[in-house]
Amino acid sequence: MKNKKIVTAFVTVVLMVVLAGGYIGSYFINFALLRGNEQDQEAVPAACMQVLDPAVNRQSEPNFTNEEISSFSTDGLKLSAHRFSPKEASNRWAIVVHGYGRDQNSVWDIAERYLINGYNVLTPDLRASGKSEGRYLSMGYFESDDIKIWIDEIVKKNPEAQIVLHGVSMGAATVMLTAEKGVPANVKVLVEDCGYTSAYTMFSMELKKIFDLPSFPIMNFVDVVSRVELGYFVSNAAPIERINKITIPTLFIHGEQDALAPAGMVDELYNAANSEKKLLKIPNAGHADSRHVAADQYYNTVFNFIDQYI
Numbered sequence: 001m002k003n004k005k006i007v008t009a010f011v012t013v014v015l016m017v018v019l020a021g022g023y024i025g026s027y028f029i030n031f032a033l034l035r036g037n038e039q040d041q042e043a044v045p046a047a048c049m050q051v052l053d054p055a056v057n058r059q060s061e062p063n064f065t066n067e068e069i070s071s072f073s074t075d076g077l078k079l080s081a082h083r084f085s086p087k088e089a090s091n092r093w094a095i096v097v098h099g100y101g102r103d104q105n106s107v108w109d110i111a112e113r114y115l116i117n118g119y120n121v122l123t124p125d126l127r128a129s130g131k132s133e134g135r136y137l138s139m140g141y142f143e144s145d146d147i148k149i150w151i152d153e154i155v156k157k158n159p160e161a162q163i164v165l166h167g168v169s170m171g172a173a174t175v176m177l178t179a180e181k182g183v184p185a186n187v188k189v190l191v192e193d194c195g196y197t198s199a200y201t202m203f204s205m206e207l208k209k210i211f212d213l214p215s216f217p218i219m220n221f222v223d224v225v226s227r228v229e230l231g232y233f234v235s236n237a238a239p240i241e242r243i244n245k246i247t248i249p250t251l252f253i254h255g256e257q258d259a260l261a262p263a264g265m266v267d268e269l270y271n272a273a274n275s276e277k278k279l280l281k282i283p284n285a286g287h288a289d290s291r292h293v294a295a296d297q298y299y300n301t302v303f304n305f306i307d308q309y310i
Contacts (some may be wrong), residue, residue: 007116032206033226064087065085067085073142081124081125083121086120093120094166095121096171099167099172103125104123104124105171107183110291122150126143137170138230138237139199144175147174155250163186166190168193169193169196170196172192191250192269195265196239196265197265197268199237246273246275253303255285256282
């Protein structure tokens, strides 16, 4: 009888832990990953969000064409993007990928720089962002599969395409994970701007910063619940575990004052990378702010690096 009571008490405690863990995990998943979350810290001036907006009236004729396009993810979500093309035909392409809590127009200032340099540009809304369907972000895990779909569509349309993947914040993590999952030889260069080593690590730091809570056991709960509810472990969104397998030349960019993805993360990524690579750190730049703090240095470095391979 005594042993039965002990077993019952043990099972009760386990059930309580499981229920509590499920509740805690679901709460923080909804807080961090549910569509429409506004917790990101990207510094994107409003003016930059309208650079290529087709709704903006221009005094002179634009030197590019603009088309809204769509595709579908492997799990059936409708994905939206804009395709910008220069007047002169070109085999050069850039896919510019936005960050956490944003949509594609937050990187249209980058897209314009590629257009000026003769590139076709695709700016997708990542899943659960902008006009693309989906309820939850996956911090680059499923988004990387979606970017592969856009790559395949470009190559199908233009087999001679030479493609740059340029991502900011979560977009940077996405392009790194995309490259590791296998892409055609048309993808020539990666530009990762203020990416993180892993979503798990970054969320652990934010948990302490925002809630003053330890990562254990909360992040463990989040990891398990994300697998059950969303189909992936948050810990799977970890470029640091994949970067050494990437063979595509990679430019790493980071602001030294980044408070969301600390600058030490880019050192870890750069040191782990085995591809041809270059590192640019911008003093006084916060998260996703390097191109605004030091625009000339940023874009000169980007295009000087790319020009070696395209």
